[in-house]
Structure formats: structure tokens, C-alpha cells
Amino acid sequence: MPPPSAPASHHLRLWWRRRGRAGAVGATFAVALLLALSSYASVVFPASGGRRGPALVGLTLVRRASEKGSLMFPATPHSLVLKFQFQILNSRSFVLRTLCLDGSAPGYHLQRGSGSVSQSWLIHLGGGGWCRNLKSCASRQRSMLGSSRYMEGQVEFTGILSDDKSQNPNFYNWNKVKIRYCDGASFSGNVKDELQNGTRFFFRGQRIWEAVMNELVVKGLRNAKQAFLTGCSAGGLATYIHCDSFRALLPKDSRCFFPREVVKHVVNPVFVLNRAYDAWQVQHALAPEASDPQHSWLDCRLDISKCSSEQLEILQGFRKELHDAISEVKQERDWGFYINSCFVHCQSLNSLTWHSPTSPRVNNKSIAEAVGDWFFDRREVKEIDCEYPCNPTCHNLVFARPFKI
Template structure:
């Protein structure tokens, strides 16, 4: 009886160790040197930070710089709310595990496992676009996202990024938007002969009417741009034609990006459905509540409206273009951010399009083994999807 109990616990320990291995390696937090003297600081005035794991073997001159996500703050009140959290202060940040696109295990990240891998923390609330010199002494809020991006890149260049042979700028959610907005800027920092590409994940936020017929997100982005003084740091190829708040939307920027780019996104992006298409203000009776938590709970009418959203998303993402240097993996999953989770990045049951996982599609495209540009059929057509099911505590909002 005792030996059976010991065997049971040993098996459990093995399972835990395997799970920890799959979760990835713990990478310490690094504060950016001399950032404060440059005014490149988080919302609370603390120095920005990143996590860096060295490349090895053949990947020693290759780099992935991955930008953390976390929404935006659009006014003083919402920025004050973030100020004392990890999304506004490096004082609240801790060491992180690297997995999926940042994993150092070949079986979990076959094409990029031995690269130099960096995760840049997000603490400015503007997708690294803000730059307001004046600091209100009452709030002590610093709107310096663009300076943070420059300071982090300067430090990484000195660590070896300036000699990169291959490099990827990537990011999730607000970090995916950062990737799009800063894609060409990142390319211009590196050697002209380097192979540099961008992989935004869940960052293709679209300018659509919500279910009440209001452009809620356009007003929100306008307030972000105004609060942070972002206009001068948005791509000039866009601001020369459109108002600055529109240039916070990828659909007005993407066609002008010259750097190769691969868009990873769910067509039924759960964050966009919950916050752009059906924000709380557009659903005062909360009739969409159950549907937003779990897409399988949606009524036929709600699903029909979601198909309309998918059509608008497809139209918006089509401006990326069909050049072989541009790729996309647009699945029909109810999900948000699929390159940061091992389950959706690269496992035997990961989401697939054309019998291909996200990791393989991105790797094939980056190395020129094959192009990849696929937009999925309508929900619920893809049995490989891992659809998110939310509960009350993780139902996000802006």
C-alpha cells in the first residue's frame, strides 16, 4: 500500500516537472540603465524594464524582441488607475517565464529557440507612442512611451542587436499594435543587410461600429492619442493623410509598412468582441454577457452579428497586401494572443490552418521556406480552435 502511494506521488512529481518545463524558463527582470536621465520612464516615473535570455549555438546573432500587451489608458483617471500596477510601474514587475515564441526548447519553439529572446515590459499605456514633456505635479503621471521604446532599443543594440543577422519584432495585443506602429522604425535601427521582419499577434484592432452603431473605439483611441501626445510618434505615412487617432488603427497604417510583416490574429478576437464590438456602453441590458464569456453560448442572432464583425475584420486586414513578404494566419477561434501560449503556438493540438500551426507558418515565412496567407472559414468550422472561456474575474474591459 505504501509503495503504491509513493509511486503515485512520484508520477505526480514527474507530471509537475514536465509542466514546468513546458511553461518555460524563468528570466530575470532588467531595468533600463540611465533611462530616468533621458525621461524615458513608466507612468509613475520608474525606469522601464525588459527580460533578456541569451541566444546560443547557431542562434547567437539572431534576435526576437517581443512587446508585452495590456490595453491603454485614455485619460488621467484611467492612467492613475494603472500607475501603481505592473502596467504603470516597474516597481510592481517580477521575473517572468519564457515560453512559446520565447521558449528556449527546440521541441516547443523549433525555429527560434536558440535566438536571443527579449520581452519588453509595457508600462506607458500608449503602445509606446506618447511623449509629453510636462509632468503634472498633482498626478505625477509621465507620458513617455516613445522615449521608452528608444531607450530600450538603445540598450539592446549595445547588447548585440546592432550586429543581428536575423531579427523579429513581435508583441501581443497592445504590444502587437506597438509592433505594427514601430515595425519600420525597428528595421531602420538594424544593419541594412540584416533579415528583419515583424510578427504582430492580436494587435490588429479594427475601426468598426459597435452593436449600437457607435464608433466607441475611435473615440477611445482619440483620447489615448490626445492624453499621451502620440500624434508626432505615429507613422508619418499615415498622419500625412489621416487624423492622428485613425493612425492608431492598423488598417490605416499597414499598407505603408515596407518591412516584411506577418499578422497573427483571431478573426473573432475575444478582446475586440468584448471591448470594441460589444462594449458595455453598447449593451446596457447585458444581453451579450453569456455570449462574450463563451462563444458557444451565443444565440443565432448574436453569431450572425459576429459574422458581420469577421467580415469587417477581413476587409480591414486585406490592406496588408498580398506580397510574398506579407503573411497572415487569421483563424476563426474565439481567442486573443496566440504566440505567447504554448498550447496555441506549437503543440500537437494547437490551432491549425492548412494543416499548419502558427509556429510553423511563421517559421516557414520568416526563413522563406514557403509563403503563408490564410484566412479561416466562419465559426465553428475549425475543430482545432482553442476557444477562450472567460469567467467574471477575467472578463476584461477598457
Template sequence: MQRMEKHIQTMAGHWLKLLVCSLMMMNTQVRGAYVEFTFLESAVSKGAVCLNGSPPAYSYVKGYGEGVSNWVVFLEGGGWCHSKRDCQARAKGYFGSTLTRGNQTFFSGLLDEDKLYNPDFYNWNKVYIVYCDGSSFMSDIEEIDPETNVTYRGARIFNAVMEDLLAKGMKDAKNAVLAGTSAGGLATILHCDYFRGLIPNASRVKCISDSGFFIHAKNLLGAEKREDYYANVVATHRLAKFLPASCTSKTNSSLCLFPENLVGDIQTPLFILESAFDSYQVEHNYMIPAFGNTSEWNECNTNLTRCTSTQIQLIKDFRVAFIETLQKLDNCSSRGMFVHSCYLHGHITVKRGWSCSSVVGNNVLENKTIGKAIGDWYFDRSSFQHIDTTNAVPRNCTGTLTSEELQKKCIHQLD
């Protein structure tokens, strides 16, 4: 009889948990949430403007409960412009202006407000900084280009937004994260120690670079073109004097946009989240520089099943170079690393790439998802430095689960 009563209590607890989770889902936007921009008009007088002169912008959700004094600041990605004409064209579009992209952005993944999908950071203050300078928030040229009317002020944008956030309460943060994806991931690496210095009294400040570890791969085809491209970014935005002296004192400044030459000198704990088959790097930093922008490569990059055996081998060669680059880094105990084998670029603001174990192809290492691995690393529950060295072939991990199936996966993990 006692055994039966215990079984009934266990089942009741299970169904209560399901009910609570169901109610939580009904009262939250399980697909994420759109958050309106804050246009920082006050920054214009400081010269902190986008390529086209428009004011910087960010989206902000206020923290609550135990997260009221904790902050996540996310830097949007979107590549770079590498010449006057390229930046002029960019200034008219999505990544060169805050006036061409509506007035809101989408919060999910690391920025999700749903505890089910984001248990470690759901109730923190969360900020999404719009990317509109084409320099990973690094440029600071006083004069406006007289030929193109383009303004290069990415560093001023970063500083102006930080000043506004500090006034909103970030100066009293107990815990803080600076994160970014792609060009924002590179910006995270470049600004990591500076961000830490803004809140010296915080108990814990760490950085997360998502798909921002762009490799030099000097022994792979296209190395000279990769060097030339980043040299042009440095020259166009006059970044040489703003890049870390720990790098520029040892090598050409154009090589100081390659994180392999930077991360060894970063003092703040840094998490490197990557795919060994980073789809952006494979296409734009490897295939196109080495072989040209051909329809055959575009088809392969879009759908791995259309790749020839030769193309697959070249992609595998990139993986070897990528892993070798990471393995040459100094052994830093505070550094986290999650390097999988899915053919992807960008993870942490996508629910399917962040939450539970539901991504088709499983973005899981050591039986941990990205969100779990980063959460454990951030809160010092356990270290995490793992590279998938077993899967030598790129995997399609785009996923086909519905939102309902994703919810069931997450609920199951609460049991």
C-alpha cells in the same frame, strides 16, 4: 534477413530519437521558464520612465550556438489609457509601473528555450520588454502632468531599451524579429520600419503582430465610440506628431491607430497573426461600445455556449467586417497572414497556441501550426497568407491537453 535488419535499425533510430527527446525534456523546463527583469536604471536620467516614473524593465536570455547572432524582441501588450484619470489609475497598477509586478516574466511560445516546441528560434537572444506606458511605446511628453504626476514617455522607453540591446550585441545581429501581442502587436506595426533601421547590416529583419490588428469597422455598430476611444488615446498621449506621416497626411490622426491605415506603407516584411473572432475586440471594441457593459455580454464573451443566437450572429457580423478589412489591404508578397476562427486574443507567447498541432479546435491552417507557418515565412521556406473563410462560427480553442500529452504530440511530429 536484410529486411529484418533494416527494420531493427529503423526501430532503433526511432527509440533513440524518443530517448533524446525525453532527455531533452528532463533537462529543460518544459512548461517554459521564468526570467528575471533587467531594470534599466540608466534610462531614468534620460526621462525614459513608466507612467509612475519607475524605470523601464525587460527580461533577456542570451543566445547560443547558431542563434548567438539572432534576436527576438517581444513587446508586451495590455491595452491603453485614454484620459488623465485613466492613466493616473493605470500608473498605480500592473501596466503603469515596473515596481508592482515582481521581478520576472514567463518565456514560452516564440520565446521558448526548448527546441522541441520552438525549433526555429529556441537558441536566439530573446527579449521581453515590459509594457508600462499605456501608449504602445509611442508617447513622448516632456513635462510631467502637474495634476496627476503621471509621465508619458513610451517612445523614450522603447529607444532606451533598444540602445541597451544594441550595446549587448544586437547591432551585429544577422537575423532579427520584432514581435508583440495586442497593444504590443500594434506597437510592433508602428515601430517595425524603425526597428529595421536600427540594424541595417542584418541579413533578415521581420515583424510579427499578434492580435494587434484593431479594426475600425465603420459600418458596424459602435463605430463612433471606437473612433472616440482611439482619438482620446491619441489626444491624451499627444501622439499625432509621432504617428506615421504616411497616414496622418491623408486622414485624421485618430484613425492612424487602426492598422488598416498603416500597414500598406510598411516596408519591412510583416506577419499578421489574428483570429477573425478576436475575443478582445469583440468584447471591448464592439459589444461594449455598441450595447453597453452588460452581464449578458460578459457571460457570452466568457463562455460561447452561453451566447444567445442573436449574440452569435453579432459576433459573426464582426468576423465578416474583420475579413473584409484584411482583404482590402494591398497585395504585398512579403506580408504573412494567419487568420483562424478560434475565439482567442493572443497566441505567440503561449506554448499551446504556438507549438505542434495540439490545440483543441486546432489552430491550424493549410496543415500548419502558427509556429510552423511563421517559421517558414520568416526563413523564406514558403510564403503564408491564409484566412479561414470556411468556419463562420467562433470556436472554443482553449485546449485541455496536459503537458505530457503536448510533449507526445510534438515528439510524434519529429518522426
């Protein structure tokens, strides 16, 4: 099931637990998808001694998006990544205004590259679940997930976007872009009508994608020698949608919208980064609260170490389903995957999970090392972790019980 919207006012406390050693942090949590959709979780970790903080990168708004032409690129779950030497196809003009849900301008954050890779680009599509009805979409219009008026003027670039070589050895000095997510439908809407039940909505995520790409082309993307498209959560789904210009081929009522089906038709090399036990999926798709009136899954949903033997058996079946879905890419020579057994959600934008001395590892490789090995053709990367709780390097999320009012 796709993730519903999750209001920013829904606060949970969460901890990262590493096999019993937990550090407390505050957070606002939400969302994920089959191969991961994104969380609002704001996780704070202790600063490493002597290491500078992450770079702050300013927000750029696409002020005149409605006047720009649009480009279609081959484009890449939580963190699925696509490697391609891209080709710019014929541009076409459009008359619909390119806007966030509330009518404000879409935006992105750009950090320029340097040195020998000044013509290399890494583009990350932001996540944040879907708004599933007009009420939840209206709520998003008053948040950064539906309006650039609520977006931060600057954001930290961490994980795969970090400019710290020790944290991001393969891509630290590339041109890096984070495209903000504000359409509520994984950068896929293209609706002409604006008035819905007396309220204006702009479901035009496809236009946002095209307008931002068009602007980045002018800023140097047209000269890129290599490009790397990534996405997390709802942005991960968006990478599937835009891969190989696949979006135009999807019937409106087709299950091909989901990654397990889309991946069968993707032509370009893809790298799938995922968890076997995605925290959001376990909480909202495998064992949602609405289907558990007796709260028999409550402890398990909040802390995987509290799952009963019967619940763990179900989780292992959940893991097997993921592995079966991955079977589509196992035989693809140029494709890769890295499936660890951690109870988390989204790992590529967090420095602790992406690449650090204590990062989760599979076959002694961190996520950053595995992705770099695949992208630069250093080795074949098709890593599948053993079953929980076998991996002592995992950082497992632990959630506090929700407050009752």
C-alpha cells in the same frame, strides 16, 4: 476602439474550451485592439509529462535611460510580426527622462541565444491596453503596467519566447527579449510636461522604446544578422507604430494610428497573426456591456457557443470586416497572415496555442509552423480559416459571469 485600462483587481474565472472539453483555470483578464492588444490573463495548463517547465528570465532595468542616446529602427497586432534585416540609423541624444508612468525605470527581460543563431534576435513588445484618462493612468502607476516597482523579478518565457525546441522549433535558441509595457499608450508617448492635475505622469513610451533599443544595441543587437519584432495586444499596435520609423509621420489627430490604416504605409515585410473572433473585441468593442443594458449579449460575450443564430450572423460580419482589412496585404508577395477562427485573445506567448500536439491548426499548420515557414521563406503563408464553428482544433475561451457585490 482602443482598450481601456483594466485594473488588476478585476478578476474573472476563465476556461479554455476545445469544442466542449473544458479545463478550469484562474485568471485576471483584460484588453485588446483591432488586430489584438494583450490580456492580463494568467492561464495555467496541466504540465506535460516529462517536459521541463518554462525558463525564468530576470528583469533588467534601464537605470540611466535619460543619459543614453536613442536609436530609431524599422520596427511590428496581438501578434503581428515584422521580418527585417535592420539598419541602425543616426542616433540622437535626448534630455527628457525615460520613465514608466510613475517615474520608475523601464525594463526588459533578455535571454541570450546560442550556437549558429547567436546573432539572431527576437524582440517582443508587451501589451496591456491603454489608460484612457488621468484616473486610469493613476491607477496604473500602482501596477506593473505603469511601474517597474510592481514588475516580477522573473518571468516565464513561453510560446514564441520559449527555449524549448519542441515548443518553439524555429526561435528557441535565438536571443530573445521581452520589453515590459509601462507607459499606457503602446510605447508611443513623448510628453515633456510631467504635472497633470497635481499628479506627476510620464507619458514617454517612445523614449522607452528608444532607450531599450539603445541598450540592446550595446549588448549585441548592433551585430544582429537577422531580427524579428513581435507584439501582442497593445504591443501589437506598438509594432505597427515603430515599423519603418512610421511613428514620426503620424498626425496627432489621425486615424492612421490604427493598424488598418498604418499597414498601408508599411514598407518592410509583415506577418499578421490574428483571430477572426477576438474575445476581447467581442466583449468590449463589438458588444460592450454599456451598450447592452438588457444583457442580451451576456451569454454570447462569455461563451461563443452560447451565441444565438442572430448573434452569430453579426459575428460573421465582424469576421468579414477583418478579412476586408487584410486585403491590403493579400497582394504583397513578401507578407503573410494566419487568421484562425478561435474565440481567444493573444496566442503567440502561450505554449498550448503557439506549438503543441493540440495547438489550433489551419490547413494542418500550427501557428509556430506557419510563422516559421514565412520567416525562413519556406513557403508563402496566407492562411484564412473557415467560419466558426468549423475548426475542431480551436481552444475557445469561456468566461464566468462577473461577481456582483
